[in-house]
Amino acid sequence: MSLPPGIRHPDEAQLALLAGGELGRWERLRVNRHLSRCSACAQQVELMRDVAGDLRKLAAELPQNLNWDQLDEDMRGNIRVGLAAGEAIARFDKPGLRARPRAWGWNAAMVIACGIVVFVAAFWINLPEQQADHLLGALRRIRPGRIGMPVRGLDASTDGIVLAASGSSLEVTENGRTMSLLHPQSDAVTVSVSMRGSVGVRYVDADTGQVTTNKVYDAEQ
Amino acid sequence: MRSSRFSAATVLLTILIAGALEAGVLPKIDLPKDSPVAVIAADYGDSSESARGGALLLDLHASLTLRNSSQRRIRGITLLVTAQEVTPGGRGSVTVTSLDVAPFETFPVHIDLRLLRPLQASAGAPVQIGLDGVLFDDLSFYGPDKLSSRRSLTLNEWEARRDRKYFKALVADGGPELLRREILESMTHAADRPALDVQMVRGGRATNFDPEKEVQFAFLRLPDSPVEPVEGMARIAGNEARAPRLEVWNKSPRAIRYLEVGWILKDRGGRQFLAGSVPAELSLAPGAKSHILENATLKFPQRGGAPLSIEGMTGFVSSVEFADGSVWIPSRADLADPQLRRVISPSGEEQRLIQIYRKKGLAALVAELNKF
Numbered sequence: 333m334s335l336p337p338g339i340r341h342p343d344e345a346q347l348a349l350l351a352g353g354e355l356g357r358w359e360r361l362r363v364n365r366h367l368s369r370c371s372a373c374a375q376q377v378e379l380m381r382d383v384a385g386d387l388r389k390l391a392a393e394l395p396q397n398l399n400w401d402q403l404d405e406d407m408r409g410n411i412r413v414g415l416a417a418g419e420a421i422a423r424f425d426k427p428g429l430r431a432r433p434r435a436w437g438w439n440a441a442m443v444i445a446c447g448i449v450v451f452v453a454a455f456w457i458n459l460p461e462q463q464a465d466h467l468l469g470a471l472r473r474i475r476p477g478r479i480g481m482p483v484r485g486l487d488a489s490t491d492g493i494v495l496a497a498s499g500s501s502l503e504v505t506e507n508g509r510t511m512s513l514l515h516p517q518s519d520a521v522t523v524s525v526s527m528r529g530s531v532g533v534r535y536v537d538a539d540t541g542q543v544t545t546n547k548v549y550d551a552e553q
Numbered sequence: 554m555r556s557s558r559f560s561a562a563t564v565l566l567t568i569l570i571a572g573a574l575e576a577g578v579l580p581k582i583d584l585p586k587d588s589p590v591a592v593i594a595a596d597y598g599d600s601s602e603s604a605r606g607g608a609l610l611l612d613l614h615a616s617l618t619l620r621n622s623s624q625r626r627i628r629g630i631t632l633l634v635t636a637q638e639v640t641p642g643g644r645g646s647v648t649v650t651s652l653d654v655a656p657f658e659t660f661p662v663h664i665d666l667r668l669l670r671p672l673q674a675s676a677g678a679p680v681q682i683g684l685d686g687v688l689f690d691d692l693s694f695y696g697p698d699k700l701s702s703r704r705s706l707t708l709n710e711w712e713a714r715r716d717r718k719y720f721k722a723l724v725a726d727g728g729p730e731l732l733r734r735e736i737l738e739s740m741t742h743a744a745d746r747p748a749l750d751v752q753m754v755r756g757g758r759a760t761n762f763d764p765e766k767e768v769q770f771a772f773l774r775l776p777d778s779p780v781e782p783v784e785g786m787a788r789i790a791g792n793e794a795r796a797p798r799l800e801v802w803n804k805s806p807r808a809i810r811y812l813e814v815g816w817i818l819k820d821r822g823g824r825q826f827l828a829g830s831v832p833a834e835l836s837l838a839p840g841a842k843s844h845i846l847e848n849a850t851l852k853f854p855q856r857g858g859a860p861l862s863i864e865g866m867t868g869f870v871s872s873v874e875f876a877d878g879s880v881w882i883p884s885r886a887d888l889a890d891p892q893l894r895r896v897i898s899p900s901g902e903e904q905r906l907i908q909i910y911r912k913k914g915l916a917a918l919v920a921e922l923n924k925f
Contacts, residue, residue, distance in 0.1 A: 493754065525830070539661075540661050546646070550643060550754075
């Protein structure tokens with residue numbers, strides 16, 4: 333039976349879905365109506381139904397004790413091997429893209445290292461000896477494990493009393509609070525420290541001409 | 554009318570400020586009832602109190618006039634200064650030595666003090682001033698002696714007597730010109746001694762990152778010393794020195810109850826300076842040995858220039874007190890040792906005599922030596 337001109341045949345997918353019984357209701361009515369008038373399409377659908385029947389028979393013939401887990405692992409392994417092979421082939425196809433940046437990285441590192449050596453040498457040669465000693469001392473005091481930790485002053489005992497003598501004052505500091513005895517700034521000031529817990533300064537008072545000694549003590553003195 | 558109101562308000566404001574200042578600033582002076590000195594006047598001239606952030610800064614400049622109300626001449630006095638509210642564990646003292654105050658004469662004592670105290674301070678006096686001790690010309694002593702003032706005043710007096718005797722002998726032997734040469738040499742040595750800041754804490758431990766090491770003392774043995782240091786160690790880390798341990802031997806025929814070992818440190822550059830003294834109260838029989846141990850830490854912060862790096866130590870016996878109360882101090886001949894002369898400052902009396910020479914000249918210095 334030939335179709336009137338202008339009528340289109342259903343595509344192969346629609347025919348396959350009809351053969352499998354999976355086409356929607358309205359589509360199935362429309363395709364069945366077409367099959368009733370088109371023998372070629374009807375014949376193709378019939379062929380598809382036969383192949384599907386053969387496949388079902390073949391599936392029924394699979395071994396009874398098939399290990400699906402092992403099969404799953406084998407499949408995953410094959411997929412991974414395939415992906416790795418794909419990557420290897422991709423690298424093999426573009427050798428220049430990898431090699432170029434690696435060579436540039438080493439060159440850059442060499443240039444930077446040489447620059448640092450030249451800079452440090454020039455800096456060290458031009459630095460006054462005293463400053464160089466100071467810098468060296470500071471570098472020696474750096475401990476990687478202590479980086480980021482606060483630098484403390486003289487560590488106080490449990491009662492926290494620190495005695496100190498500076499150019500113009502004697503101080504006793506306890507829990508962050510300070511009492512200072514002041515003295516004139518002079519080269520003639522003599523500092524004395526007793527390891528039993530006192531610090532003192534002695535000077536001649538310019539106004540009175542008296543020998544004055546200021547001292548600070550901790551509690552145990 | 555407006556002018557008189559303004560004047561009255563100004564006077565009132567001044568009185569209120571003065572009252573507030575008096576309540577907040579003035580120290581409490583507390584002398585024993587039988588004290589050999591009395592406060593005749595107290596001037597607090599430029600004293601002030603001002604807010605600094607969350608605290609009050611008290612600047613106290615006290616000029617006290619004391620009178621010798623005893624029958625003996627006063628040679629030295631120590632006043633105890635405390636601020637219980639601020640530093641309950643710490644104390645201060647102001648000592649005046651090389652005095653010669655006759656009975657009923659007056660003499661001044663200056664106290665310049667700075668205190669940082671909490672804003673919510675109590676209404677009481679922030680500073681208390683008391684008497685710790687007075688030394689008379691016969692070496693007798695009065696006072697509670699909480700700060701061991703008796704010993705330090707006595708040692709000062711012996712040093713003063715030694716130096717006055719030495720300078721008088723110079724004048725007698727070679728005239729004032731010899732005295733001038735000695736004073737000028739002393740001034741030159743004083744200028745050469747390094748000035749260092751120092752911090753001390755008892756029971757502390759090294760806080761810098763230099764590796765700590767045990768360093769052995771070298772000893773300077775003074776021929777006349779009744780005690781000889783045998784051996785000693787201390788821990789050194791960069792600019793910190795701590796925990797000195799010494800063994801001493803009493804080579805005299807008399808029992809000893811107190812001694813001090815001077816502690817000279819040497820830095821990497823070869824500079825030497827007197828770091829402090831290691832005192833010990835002990836009972837040391839003739840011929841006996843004893844150990845001295847002090848658990849304290851000294852730190853010498855940088856004051857310009859390169860940071861201090863301690864490399865070596867020298868110890869010497871700087872004073873001894875025998876069981877009968879008499880004392881030994883190094884003689885002028887001992888102090889002439891080149892190493893000691895480089896590091897030991899002149900006594901307070903020698904400093905005072907140098908100042909007289911500087912301000913008034915050689916004739917005034919000779920006249921001062923002839924006073925007593």
